[in-house]
Amino acid sequence: MTSTNPILDLDRVREIFDLAGSYLVWTGGKYRDDPYPLWHDLRQRAPVQPGVVHQLMGVTDDIGFHGLPEPDREHFSAFSWAACDAAYRDPETFASSPEPVDVESGQATITNSLLSMGGAQHRRYRALVQPSFGPARARWWIENWIDQTVHALIDCFEAQGRAELNVEFCAAIPVLTITGSFGVPVDQALDIRETVSRQPDALIEIIKPIVAARREHPQNDLISVLTHSEVSDEEGATHRLSDAEIYSFSLLLLAAGSGTTWKQMGIALTAMLSRPEVLAAVAADRNLLRPAIEETMRWMPTDPMFSRWLAQDAELEGQHLPKGSVLHMCIGAANRDPARWDRPDEYDISRPLKPTFGFGGGPHVCLGQHVARAEMTVGINALLDRLPGLRLDPDAEPPTFGGLYERGATAIPVVFG
Amino acid sequence: MPGAPRPTAIHVDRAQCMGSGMCIMYAANTFAHDDETKAVVIDIDGDSLEALHNAVEACPTGALALVYESEGV
Incomplete structure (x- = not known):
């Protein structure tokens, strides 16, 4: 496809947002099988068992994600709804980090951040950004x-009668939204995406001048929220966030905000486009878009596994978990637990609405979930409004x-058209 | 859940509430956030009983409880 796009260099988007490309190979980007039958088998064998999710699936490649590889620890994996639910509801036992988080003097990484904090520290730091991400703030993000x-x-592809929505649409929306909210110019949006996981120091160089400028003159954006937030320490004294604290937030928000919604929106669109009757029903009655998106979050969450570290010995669904071990919660499997959902493998937008782990759960539940929903809702509604007759290209490989x-x-x- | 009794009150533990907005997601006519991004009940009859159960279950810190008169609270 040789489409020109005045907003983003599409070849670069294609390279950065290629599941099988070098950027995502570490998290198993080359995997092409359907993991769900294996997850059903594993859940049936035992809801919690020793081992790492991908190794239990027979994948021998050297891949990883949150909580991996951690070679010096014992590893366990949970596959049932009840097991994941119990772990999420007990963050004191199932901690988000094996050691305390020190943003000030620690290394600048995605995990040396809110993501890994616990207890009162997590509560204090999350409270700084939570108001900017609440349901009532969705309109702020949209407008x-x-x-x-x-x-x-x-606008870039409307006249062409065709598009490749994964790169030209789904990948571009979240990265432009989150970098826009950071006051990063559009021509640097892809630099941000490229550096966020590979060269955090280079990313900090990009945002450093913006942080300095917003400290002087706050604007109506997220980085100004951070520069003007005050956090209270254990003794109750308050201070403005330091540069190190702001960079830590920025790394996490830019990483989480620019990648996940791309994949989740692509999954939602693929699920609907592959079922023309579902797409037609949603196009005719936009109230159905919400259940379609929520069902997507259940049926195929883009991040199907998150990990917790055992702060003390515990029993979970009959499995003993020693202090210091890592529990991998396979929320992809939990979201299709037949004990909670009938016909769990079916994508069915008429299911009664019910909580899923599509955005995780517990105190670390996805901060950006309401923004992600807004991106998917606005994006898919706009496609349906502006591209009548939208359907999979019959002459191309189906997604x-x-x-x-x-x-x-x-x-x-x-x-x- | 037709015929099931409705709660007479909804208890919000403000110390536990982290302002995630999950309750508003599932029961937008019942819950809202106040100035401190804490959940408040705006209309106890605003949503179906099913929606209220979803909100309570989805709360990431277990800060919500449905209260029934017979419990004598």
Whole structure:
């Protein structure tokens, strides 16, 4: 496809957002099988068992994600809803980090952040950003960044009668939304995505001048929220966030905000486009888009596994877990636990709405979930509004799903008009 | 759940509430956030009983409880 795009260099987007490419190979990007039958077998064997999820699936490649590889620890994996639910509800036993988090003097990484904090520290830091990500703030995100991004992207391919939605649409929306909220110019948006997981120091160089500028003159954006937030320490004294604290937040928010929603929106679109009757029903009654998105979160969460570290010995569904071991919660498997859902493998948008682990759970439940939902809702509604007759390209390979610890659609070629 | 009794109150543990907005996601006519991003009940009859159960279950810190009159609270 030789489409020109005045907003983003699509060849670069294609390279950075390629599941099987070098950026995602570490998380199992080359995996092309359907993991769900294996997860059903594993859950049936034991809801919690010794081992690492991908190794229990017979995958011998050297891949990993949250909580891996940690070669010096014992590893266990949970596959049932009840086991994952119990772990999420007991963050004191199932901690988000094996050791205390020190943002100030520690290394700048995605995990040396809110992601790994616990207890009161997590509560204090999360409270700084939570108000900017609440349901009531969805309109702020939509009006400032999401709406214009979505429509500018559709402008690029509307006249062509065809598009590859995975790269030209799904990948571009989240990275432009989150970098926009950081005040990063569009031409640097892809630099951010490229550096966030590989060269955190280079990313900090990009945002350093923005942080300094916002300290002087706050604007209506997320980075200004951070520069003007005050956090209280254990003694109750308050201080403005330091540069190190802001960089830690920034790494996490930019990493989580620019990748996950890309894949989840692609999964949602693929699920609907592959079922033309579902797409037609949603196009005719937009109230059905919400259950379609929520069912996508259940049926195929893009991140199907997160890990916890045992702060003390515990028993979980009959399995003894020693202090210091790692528990990998396979929420992809839990979301299709037949004990909770009938016909769990079916993508069925008429299911009664019920909580899933699509955005995780417990105190670390996805901070950006309401923004992610807004991106998917605005994005898919705009496609349905502006591209009548939207359907999979009958002359192209139909989209398939891939990736193990980061799942997504390979490519979504569509035609319309 | 037709015929099931409705709660007479909904208890919000403000110390536990972290402002995730999960309750608003599942029962938007019942819950809202106040100025401190803590959940507050705006209309106890705003949503179905099923939606209330979803909100309670989805709360990431277990900060919500449905209260029934017979419990004498």
